[in-house]
Amino acid sequence: MSTSETLTEIYARSFRDNWTLPALTDYSTDKTDTYAQMAKGIARMHLMYEMTGVKKGDKIALIGKNSPGWITVFMATITYGATIVPVLQDFNPVDAQHIINHSESILLFVDNNIWESFEFEKMPKVKGVISLTDGKILAEHPLNERKIERELKNLTRKFKKRYKKGFSSDDVNYPIMNDDDIAVLNYTSGTTGFSKGVMLTYRNLWGNVTFGIHSRLHFQGSRCLSFLPLAHAYGCAFDMLVPLATGTHITVFGKIPSPNLLLKALSQVRPNLVICVPLILEKIYRKQILPMITKKAMRWVLAIPGIDKAFYSIIRRKLVEAFGGEFEEIIVGGAPLNPEVEEFLSRIKFPFTVGYGMTECGPLISYTPWRQFIVGSSGRTLPGLMLSKIESPDPENIPGEICVRGVNVMKGYYKNPEATAAVLDEEGWLHTGDMGTRSEDATIFIKGRYKTMILSSNGQNIYPEEIEAKLNNMPFVSESLVVERNKRLVALVYPDYEMMDQYGLTLEELPKEMDNILVELNKLVAPYEKVDRIQLIANEFEKTPKRSIKRYLYNA
Structure with a gap:
């Protein structure tokens, strides 16, 4: 071509x-x-x-x-x-x-x-x-x-x-x-x-x-x-x-892709490339892999040198086969991948990579093939097509807004010059609204959205998405949202009712279980990120059609 x-x-x-x-x-x-x-x-x-x-x-x-x-x-x-x-x-x-x-x-x-x-x-x-x-x-x-x-x-x-x-x-x-x-x-x-x-x-x-x-x-x-x-x-x-x-x-595939229907279709089609969103990998990890590797007997076995590699090899083979068995890699995009899931997939050498994009770039901004992919990153800014910069005094260490320029950047918003001017500056840089750092070779590391960042009382930047990623891996948590209320962090949690039924946990027992989860969560976060309390919500969070939580509805 x-x-x-x-x-x-x-x-x-x-x-x-x-x-x-x-x-x-x-x-x-x-x-x-x-x-x-x-x-x-x-x-x-x-x-x-x-x-x-x-x-x-x-x-x-x-x-x-x-x-x-x-x-x-x-x-x-x-x-x-x-x-x-x-x-x-x-x-x-x-x-x-x-x-x-x-x-x-x-x-x-x-x-x-x-x-x-x-x-x-x-x-x-x-x-x-x-x-x-x-x-x-x-x-x-x-x-x-x-x-x-x-x-x-x-x-x-x-x-x-x-x-x-x-x-x-x-x-x-x-x-x-x-x-x-x-x-x-x-x-x-x-x-x-x-x-x-x-x-x-x-x-x-x-x-x-x-x-x-x-x-x-x-x-x-x-x-x-x-x-x-x-x-x-x-x-x-x-x-x-x-x-x-x-x-x-x-x-x-015209149906709404539930994991079971999707895995069946993948085994039949056996695609050479799989494009997916984090939710699919995270569900498989939480429902199938996590219960297996957290059993006491299994934790003891995995501590024996050599056995862990053989066990991880079996899991990798099963996962590869579940996605059809013939793909070169799985590209994850559309939202951040949970760090715990990402670290595990990397440990078992699963062929995946995480890209970064937005509709305004149709969508691609950065991508790295899985063999060169750096865990925790969102790939390298597309060479020859896109440029990136971080609005920060130290772009490699201090997060700032990610800005991009190049072939993929949109013309603007239709009949909306004000909104266009708010994100596209005179030099053609698109201000993404995402906060992150960037290495010398143009690899991007995303921290969270600029609008969702919370400034702590001692001046520290808190990225709710990072706390949510840890909380979402806790038992009985289906999804969560960390918000600021009266200068304190509150975690809104929609429970995993399926897991509650599985373990026989009642609604009356749930608050006590959440108190234990709060203690565990606060051990995993920085002192300035500690969550004050967990507030249960009865219904699933309202979402956009691409399944992002409408955060603005819950910030009041």
Whole structure:
């Protein structure tokens, strides 16, 4: 691949070169489309856009579960020159409709079951709504005079007329876009409760895709299980955009990935690369590995030199097999990995690495292959694509805000110059809001969010995430949030009811158990990080669609 290729040229060449190879498999139906069939689907959509008057730069909204149809709409839109607006299916209908209106989308592609909760009259700029489930028209604006409905009925006839000799690989040629044109308008659902439209350009996507290709994260004929939400930048880039640029076979997992369903799918697909979020690894560690290695007999056995290595080798082999057995590495991203889990995985030499990114970089900022990965880090700033700096008098030792600049950095927030100016300075540095340090070779070590940092009475910086990571490994703790109340640290804890049932612990006994946990926790933290008390909460913390706790709701 030549680095002079534009994003659309990369895809045109990939689709032609991999014409007969499998491209997309729907896990639920086992139906597979080759690159030829996917390219034909994209060409049909291009013709439909043309017939219905979609112009370059028009916004096309897309909301639904991961599916081959979802991927086809996304790829057809960016290779046509329109802007795709992927909306997470977890957004409530009011928020989703607000995003569709704010983005000025003129078409909406949506799953039938999601559409049932929408009110078409509240989206006045949308000319038509098309089903992702069966491709039929679901609604059309009265002023459009059923144009989309008519053209959809004529689509097959007009497609055959355009490609009289049949659609072939020679017909795959996409227009070259301006690097600064907006390819994706991705609405974040930040923990501040305010959704902003991140303008990701063709250059931003190109930076992520070319890095993935050169790093051989995916390669021709490799296998990938796409289970993270494709509407989110992380899954979008590395479970879809990079695989389709290399000739990878993507199996699309449309269900909500519970660990059991996911492990079954991984054993069937046997992917060559696994992209995942910390929650999955942490659940396996806490539910399966931790009970095994904390038994008294096992602790005694592991103290014998030599036996520990053999035992860890067995665990490593079982874990590798659980994830399909044929992957080069697992890339963990989207949130920090619990340090205890990370240290254990490193000890058993499990092939994992932790990357760092954000939607505003589409998403990648730093990554290191697992063999060079430094435990506790979030990888090295992407060489040749991104620069990083720490706003601190001593960037290697004193945490400061992480700032990044380069090819992957967004154009700004859509129709929001104030929010853009707040994070993008005049020199093009993106102020991430994350606090950390940076080694000389540009490896990043994240401490926590700037907004969540607590200043202790003696001037020490406290990062609640670090205390929470320790607390979340304690028995009977499902998840936690450390907040400041009256100048003291309080840990809000949502109990692990499943573990309570398993050990026969009642709700009446739980407070006493939490007192013991508090004592253990305070032995593990610095004196200025000691938690004053644990407060139990009855219900799970409210979260954003990407499963981050909405911290602002609990700071009062």
